[in-house]
Amino acid sequence: MKTLFLFLVPLFLVQQIHAQNSTGNYLYRCNHKLVQVVMEDLFTPPVATRVHVYPNIAAYEALCKKNKNMTSLAGQLHGLDKSPDATVAVDYSLSSCFAFTTVAKKLVYSEFLINDFENEEATAWLKINKNDSALMKASVAYGVTVGKHIIGYLGKDNYGYTRTLSRYVLSDSLGAWQPTGPNYANALEPNWPLIRSMVFDSSNSIKSIPPCPYSEEKNSECYKNAMEVYTQSQKIDSTKKLIASFWDCNPNILRASGHFTYFEHRISPAGHWIGITGEAVKKLNLEEYKTAQVYTLTILAEFEAILFCWTEKYKYNTLRPETYINRLISPTWKSFIETPPFPEYTSGHSTISGAASTILMSLIPQPYTFIDSTEMYIGIPARKFNSFKEAADEASMSRFYGGIHYMPALDNGLKQGREIGSYLIKNLKTL
């Protein structure tokens, strides 16, 4: 098991884990570990946001017991009750770490990877804390208690129910989404819109913007949008190609060559922004409360963004540019990056990037420039950005360069994502 683990973890991440050992970075290490495990377990983008969000909420809820300036999310998120208080003296920092891992283990498949991580953390803590194993046990136990509280919370988010529903059934109607090559995979997570939102309901929902109606007329908006994608693909330059690849973030690519097929283990859009958040946390050496706030709100924004976006996707069930262009413009045209298997409108990456960047712009002191090296593990060089907003704009445009979205899906997705981010910043009391 150990060898398998080493085999899969990108080397630079391992080094980072051991480079820092101050308590403030528990959540940094927790989140990095979780990103790797999510990759290993091949979670789809929507499910990945769910796997990421609840552990951070658990860590936040444990930590806010330590700092009276931190406001619990209980009562602020739909259905979340107060966590039990600790009954003995504990190190809340360590507790928050174990609250995180307890929930993470519930959600991932490869629990053993998290177990290994817990052992490492516990060993390191004992070293710093003079082998105070009684305190460690109490802290871990409290972390597990908070974790179990959150596990109870996530158990009611309809995820289990959505597993009992029908898988996606193809529609014959003309403008409807169709599977795309090379794998013609089933549409992912058609029932995701039934997942409980933690922030939004009918009273405060983000406004849905319908896509243009399907048309094959040459002067229709639909045709023009597709033509725009097609024209762009004919003159794409190396920078745009690089951008498309940098933000590809498709965790579900199946490569096939003859009898031999294999799955690429890639970071998801949510994971990419967790990476960006982590780099900021590290670079600015944020203290633990701020760290918890930044991670929790960013990832919560991503979770809500995907939930909203997926609702749009299956409400409008729009076909991908590849299908449209093959049908009406060029029968052999292929998108530059692989077209992912779910409806086009709106763009998940745009929505998630809009939401995450808005949180980060608000919580991280500006101006902030950064180098994003998240994709180096697959050999794509790091990119420099002058702001989170700039990165989000580029992430969004990358879907157009990649040929997998029409422009309105990016514009509207980004806009709606930013609205989600702003709403969270405005309405959730944290620190």
Add this chain to the structure above:
Amino acid sequence: MNKIILPVALLLIFQSEKIKAQQTLFTLQHPDSTGVLFYNLINDTKELNVMTNEYYYNGGGVAVGDVNNDGLPDIFFSANVNDCKLFINEGNLKFKDVTEAAGVSATGDYHTGTVMVDINNDGWIDIYVCQDFDGDPEKRRNKLFVNNKNGTFTNRAKEYGVDDAGYSMAAYFNDTDNDGDLDLLVLNHPYQIQFAKTVHLTYNDQGVLVVAKDTIKPYESDRFYENINGKYLDKTAEAGLETHSFGLSALMEDFNGDGLTDIYQANDYLKPDYLFINKGGNKFVNEFDKFFGHCPYFSMGTDYADINNDGLSDLIVDDMLPEGNDRQKQLGGPNNYDEFEKLMKYGNGYQYVKNVVQLNNGNNTYSDISYYTGMAWSEWSWAVLIADFDLDGWKDVYITNGYMRDVTNMDYTKYRADSLNKELKKAKSDSDVVKLVSNIPQVKVLKCYFKNYGGLNFKREVKSTGLDQFAWSFGAAYADLDNDGDLEIVVNNSNDYAFILKNNTIENKTGASVRIKLNGTANNIHGIGTKIVAETPDHLTQTLIFNPMKGYLSSHDNTILIGVGKYPTVDLNITWPDGKTQQLNGVTPNQLLTINYADATEVTSDSTAIAPLFKDVTADTKINYTHTENAYIDFKLEPLLPYRFSQLGPCITVSDFNGDKLDDFFVVGAKEKAAVIFFQNANNTFTKSDQSVFAADKMFEDGACITIDFDRDGDNDLIVTCGGNEYPNMELNYPVRFYLNDGKGNFSKSKFSNQFFTSANTITADDYNKDGTIDYFIGGRTVPGHYGLIPNSYLLTIINDSLTELQSTRFLNKAGMVSTALWADINNDSWKDLVLAGHWMPLTIYYNNNGILNQTPQQLNNSSGWWNKIVIADIDNDGDNDLLAGNLGMNTRYRGTVEKPVTMVVSDFDGNGSTDCLVSTFVKGKSYPIAFRDNLLDQMPYLRKKFLRYHQYANATLSDIFSADQLSKADNLKANNMYSGVFINDGVGNFTQINFPTEAQLFPVNGIQITNINDDTIPDILLAGNNYSTEVETGRNDAGIGLALIGRGDGSFGSLPVTQSGFFVPGDVKCLEKIIVGGKTIFIAGKNKGQLQLMRRAD
């Protein structure tokens, strides 16, 4: 090119042979003893390894023939990267490597298939070698080593026009234009493996998405060469044989018995197999779909020979389905249903990852019986050899298999390959590559041998036959290497020494043979295409068509062996390709017979074809009605279903609806399709009637229908149930409906409708309690969306003008998953009993005690099956009712027996509100769930944590998956009898089961009619069936083509070949009904997504 470095210690598999009194059928000869030191060495390099091009691992061929005319067959091996080798047979299984002197090494090129052929008919055999892979076309030119008659050979491929520069796999010589000389087919394939799994789609003129026409590229298409005066001319385009597919083997044989050589091409990957029918004049047209129901997904090797001694050659094509539960669960996953549908939609046909054994029906159709014969899987398979190895008169089957890396291992492809592939891209040297590729799992697999016991009974016998070698084996050929009268096998292995498998039949005195050498015509001196029919005194007739170029990349010896068992003589009839024949009677075994074409005589065929008994009269009746089915994919909600319940229609009921004393009939509709009535006209034709009352109910998927006068006004009314699976958790969408007839055949809905609800496929009516009112039994088939739960059945009656279920009969509510029911007096007490059968339930009889049904039924012992249909008749003429019962049959993966039942556990294991059902079957003596890991986890996501990887699930049994507590709370269902047959009644309800003959066990029987076929006094029967809506891993049951069975009077039946009966009813037949038209009995077959077919006895 690396020279072979022979390992010092030879492999353990070549263990020295202990002398035993009775030896196994074969013994592997030590290469040191035979001198056949041929070792097909495959080294991974930076440029060529399994990750860059997997065809690099596809192995080499074997050609056997007497190249030096000393009476002993010699052996030529094609090596992939090293030198090819020629071994001269010096007798007693001693060989000498003469490669260098002969000049046939073909050094420096990459070789694939090889055949021996006398290209110039000079009496000296030549060698043809195919070449592949090299980027330089000149280095890919196939070689023809022409025999210089002095132990040396010269490559004269160019001179003969056969120096094909394509990416060649294999070559086949046969006469396609009946001009007496041999033409040539060369199988080529695209170089880029990424074409393998891509469907290129495009829009046609009408804007419809269709498969793009293949781009035919030089070097990638098959090539067909016509022999014109000894020279070969490329006529590929004219012949219609341009291809863009990965053909791994082909057969040049006559598949439709018209005297012209056709071409079957086995295609790897997405492309379905081709059957190019020879239209004469060297024009070919692919007519695969007319002849076959489906093919292997990844077709590899092929052979064509008569396995059941009915005079017709049968086809075997092998695939790569692993053997045993453990490897099936780890290698390759389930097919994605949408992908499967897509393949069908875009013309890639029905393809399943398994071998096919296509039994020749004699009417230009074939039925796959791979599950019945147990030959559906044989690992990643290559050569298939059909020959009578034990000389008992029945041809056996030997299959070579293995692939040097398990690239389809799911743990590897899902969790290891990604990082490995990244590292491979960075690899700097060959040794880096070797190191990295060694991370891919590697398993040597056991060869397969199926002994033929006659009557389509084959048994996998590997150890007892001495064929239990573990190796990666590819091309193979048979030949009597020691001239003792039995067939040795030569196998080309990768990274192992070639096998010489000595046959011990003659030494063991367990069989004998006649050896035949054909001395043919000037341009086909070995008589390729000659048919030999051998009849032994027990009237066992063997048929063999001489064609040495079969199997995989290889060719067999020219000496033909006919096994004669223990008989002292055999009669031989030889028919040469041009039709001339000769008859040799009383031939004694243990001799080599030379048969000369010169002695053959012209015969005028005096056999007048006997007209078949039945004929198709669909067109005569003017009924042109095709059943349409709504697209509901049950698997989307229930990934573990064994088959779809939404495709069980149509049901038909026959009656006079309009009072003109002529039989009409009613056909139910699928969801979104209204039921229809066909009224019979005076001139024996029919007119369709659409009625608004049925249109109003078209949202229902109709299930069963019956005709009965339920309002007692003297006309025939209708009762229709809802069937199917389309409305999960919506019970109200399954009403039982009653339709009133106004006497003229116009229907309206009765108030009795919509009072009882269940998904039912059977309904039966009778006044069982003789109270003057009719009683209706409605048998529930399934709980929509919750397969495995027992649906509701009802016994209803009309009391005081209201439809009522009596409290006293509610014990029938949970009678089972009923599919067929009838009222019949079983115990001769003049009271009709209720007979039920269904899936996962035994044949069940509720006895009628003076009008009251026994609450405890009789359940026939060991009769739990997947029953579809029961009818009653006094089959043995002893005065009581016997049962005729149609079941799943035995040509399936779900072969339940008393010792090895098919079982299903049913429960909501994860408590999420969906019903989880898991079917298990026995594999090698142990019961395992049939579901692949992905499907299991799709249904029960919580199990993901238990089975993080495929290998963890690979050996899991139910008790590894579920806790004892979970299992104790689950329902356990079982099926232990899948045979269709007769249950003979002794008059007091004791039954004896007599199975229908083998031919009736090859398909699910859905329709049974009793009739008299041969005009004697004994009842005969007609059967029809199939099931096209199975899950996509097992593949559809399409072997049924209708079957006529002749009664023998004692309850047993003999089957009539379709060539004699004419009762050809193919398709997804769901019911078979009887109707009188113009005084004659006509049989109507209702087919799912098929046209109504009407058959009657010919005059």
